[in-house]
Amino acid sequence: MQSLPSSIREAIPDHEALEERNEERIPSPADGDFHELLEEANEQYPDHSLAIMPSGQVHMGGGMMMRSVALPQSATRPVVRQLGATRRGDYTLSCLTYCGYGHPYMEIDGGIIVT
Template structure:
């Protein structure tokens, strides 16, 4: 199975092989998973994606709307201004997969952080083996501005 994961300020999108947006992907124990990860601002990487995946990526405005209600309003300034600032000052992200509820990389299915730079010329491909049942979180480990502490998707991957 191939899973497409896009990073944006301040979240992730999950797309299955058909280009359908998913909130959660469930795998059987023992499954082999190919992850194709990319920064949604990396034009070169986006060009290398299959057309159905590229076409399914939401616009910058739609991605910004996804942050509303999920990222707390700042005490000073506004979320939109902070987002635009982050896009300019902190354009890069990373992707790590770790067991839900943990902030360390021990046990279960995991993917050590892989960089997702905004100037990437191709997506990054990694393989995972669904070797232990449980829920797994997608997390950004590269500081990317105000919303960075909220850039995770808890329980996005589930091994049953």
């Protein structure tokens, strides 16, 4: 974390903020404890990948993916990727790898804006 630029480090939410965000975005499960299911999913599916798609489209189960970025749990330092943009607009970041309970809600609409 310390090798990241300060503007990025400051933008990364702490664990409590992430838990609050998850509770707001992800519906309570019909059976089981919310936090236990998230922990179980994190243990069972530790690796993630990120899809970058134009905002405003239906993403889960379809849509046009512009780029995928692997986010392996085994990484020993931050994963840095350089992307080139050829079209202006805003793009949604979405979890591409099934990761258990909460997966369908893991997206940030307008997470990247190209001007």
